[in-house]
Amino acid sequence: MNDHSKYADQLPSYVSGALTADERRAVERHLAHCAICQFDLALWRAVAEQVTVTNRALVPPPDLVDRALAQASSTPRNVCSPALQLIRAQVPLVRSDLWPASAAVIAIGVIVATIVHDVAVLRMLAPLVAAASIAVIYGPENDPALEITLATATSPWKILLARLTLVFGYDLGLTLAASLFMLTLLPVETIGRLVLDWLGPMTFLSATALVLALRFGTGNAILATYTAWLMRFLPGRDMAERFRPGDISRVVALLDGYRRLWEDPLVLILLAIILLAGAGWLVSRQEHHFPHWA
Amino acid sequence: MVPATLRLMALSDSVVTSRDREHFLDHSERCQNRDLELVRRIAASDDSALRALFASYGQRMYAYAVRLTRNATLAEDVVQESLVAAWQSAAHYRGQGRVIAWLLGIVHHKALNAIRRKSPLLLNEETEELDSGTEPLEDQMVGFEQAALLRTGMESLSLKHRMAIELVFYQGLDLAEAAEVCSCPVGTIKSRLNYAKAYLRKKLELHGIKAEDVR
Numbered sequence: 001m002n003d004h005s006k007y008a009d010q011l012p013s014y015v016s017g018a019l020t021a022d023e024r025r026a027v028e029r030h031l032a033h034c035a036i037c038q039f040d041l042a043l044w045r046a047v048a049e050q051v052t053v054t055n056r057a058l059v060p061p062p063d064l065v066d067r068a069l070a071q072a073s074s075t076p077r078n079v080c081s082p083a084l085q086l087i088r089a090q091v092p093l094v095r096s097d098l099w100p101a102s103a104a105v106i107a108i109g110v111i112v113a114t115i116v117h118d119v120a121v122l123r124m125l126a127p128l129v130a131a132a133s134i135a136v137i138y139g140p141e142n143d144p145a146l147e148i149t150l151a152t153a154t155s156p157w158k159i160l161l162a163r164l165t166l167v168f169g170y171d172l173g174l175t176l177a178a179s180l181f182m183l184t185l186l187p188v189e190t191i192g193r194l195v196l197d198w199l200g201p202m203t204f205l206s207a208t209a210l211v212l213a214l215r216f217g218t219g220n221a222i223l224a225t226y227t228a229w230l231m232r233f234l235p236g237r238d239m240a241e242r243f244r245p246g247d248i249s250r251v252v253a254l255l256d257g258y259r260r261l262w263e264d265p266l267v268l269i270l271l272a273i274i275l276l277a278g279a280g281w282l283v284s285r286q287e288h289h290f291p292h293w294a
Numbered sequence: 295m296v297p298a299t300l301r302l303m304a305l306s307d308s309v310v311t312s313r314d315r316e317h318f319l320d321h322s323e324r325c326q327n328r329d330l331e332l333v334r335r336i337a338a339s340d341d342s343a344l345r346a347l348f349a350s351y352g353q354r355m356y357a358y359a360v361r362l363t364r365n366a367t368l369a370e371d372v373v374q375e376s377l378v379a380a381w382q383s384a385a386h387y388r389g390q391g392r393v394i395a396w397l398l399g400i401v402h403h404k405a406l407n408a409i410r411r412k413s414p415l416l417l418n419e420e421t422e423e424l425d426s427g428t429e430p431l432e433d434q435m436v437g438f439e440q441a442a443l444l445r446t447g448m449e450s451l452s453l454k455h456r457m458a459i460e461l462v463f464y465q466g467l468d469l470a471e472a473a474e475v476c477s478c479p480v481g482t483i484k485s486r487l488n489y490a491k492a493y494l495r496k497k498l499e500l501h502g503i504k505a506e507d508v509r
Contacts, residue, residue, distance in 0.1 A: 009469075009484050012462045012463065012469070012487050013462070016462050016466050016468075017466065018466065018467070018469075019468075039505035039508065042508040042509065043491060043498075043505070043508050044463075044491070046441075046508055047490075047494065049441075050441060050444045051448070051459060051460065051463040052464060053441075055357040055464045058356055058361075058366075059353060060352050060355070064356075064373055065348040065352065068373075068374045068375075068377035069344060069345075072378045072381040072382065
């Protein structure tokens with residue numbers, strides 16, 4: 001930013017008296033030789049005067065505070081922590097079709113797994129459901145009221161985290177319930193293994209979907225995460241045989257490595273945490289991603 | 295309480311001296327300490343503290359609500375709900391920033407929710423296109439003409455641009471505080487103000503008032 005832009009941006013604060021003494025002096029030094037800023041200053045002063053004149057005429061009814069106190073006395077104080085209140089406030093704001101859609105897909109997975117007697121169906125579906133849910137929790141294309149939501153005294157990152165907690169918690173609960181139901185097919189002692197089998201991929205895929213959705217849009221995020229997840233199930237050796245013999249071992253090793261990545265829940269959760277930090281950074285730069293906000 | 299802008303503008307027509315400025319800052323600090331004490335008493339369910347806070351800032355809260363909702367009745371509801379919210383959440387207020395910025399943040403949130411419920415079209419309003427032929431001006435006196443044009447120009451701005459102007463010029467918030475109230479980056483407030491400036495400038499020019507003629 002050049003000096004002129006810097007001082008031009010400070011003029012509203014100069015007029016409203018919000019600058020420090022040093023900042024005021026610097027602005028005044030610039031004003032002394034910048035005709036454009038002098039014109040801008042005159043305009044801002046005229047605007048400030050009009051705003052003040054218009055607003056001063058607006059007087060609230062004196063009994064407003066009595067009404068508020070009467071209402072407050074009949075309303076119990078919030079006992080929930082602000083974090084819990086924020087999470088609760090997101091319920092009506094995320095896409096309403098997300099809840100039944102996720103539940104329906106998991107229910108279908110449970111039914112299919114029960115019929116075919118194979119819990120692999122649940123292991124495959126759970127990360128996909130979570131990734132799709134997380135990809136639609138944020139951004140103007142999913143939330144027409146996002147600007148309203150963000151116009152609260154809460155940072156966008158906290159709003160994103162609250163929604164993430166809410167939606168991921170819901171998916172986690174759904175899949176846990178489905179896993180418990182799977183105990184009808186499995187010995188009780190295998191439940192831990194089953195949960196770990198989907199928890200790592202689900203966390204990593206959700207975090208990936210979030211970052212991709214923030215950067216490239218929901219549709220692209222879902223497409224990319226689904227492709228990444230389904231590639232895990234590619235039959236490595238069969239695929240490799242389609243290539244020239246010299247390439248086979250390299251392709252097989254690549255696919256095996258890719259498959260192993262999805263089998264280590266700790267690595268996946270660690271990667272998910274890194275991706276979430278990236279999501280926070282992207283949201284903090286939201287004006288660049290949603291240019292129509294400006 | 296008189297808004298910051300008006301107080302400073304009253305100090306001097308052109309330039310506020312550093313002594314005035316220091317005096318003003320001392321006064322602000324005293325106000326903040328008093329406000330924090332009021333919030334602490336509100337958290338302890340002291341009715342008189344809420345009344346005192348309303349006496350200090352009720353007009354500014356109401357003015358901001360009216361400017362956002364463009365509806366006096368709705369604005370009353372918004373301020374009432376905001377006072378209730380302040381009453382209920384005072385215990386969670388951690389003293390970060392000025393109390394007025396906290397109150398305006400609540401009003402902002404309540405007003406936008408009220409608009410969404412009752413007049414959702416307002417949320418999607420765009421700044422009106424400028425058209426030199428739509429506004430016949432009867433008064434040829436430049437001062438009145440300029441004031442009228444600025445008033446109508448500001449009314450024609452979209453909600454988000456009006457919010458930035460109100461928060462900075464009437465409520466006396468600095469850009470960071472305005473950004474906090476709107477929960478957007480400071481750069482967004484700057485770009486909204488710049489857009490508003492360019493729009494108002496063009497509106498004046500369309501009626502023959504050049505940049506150097508603005509008083």
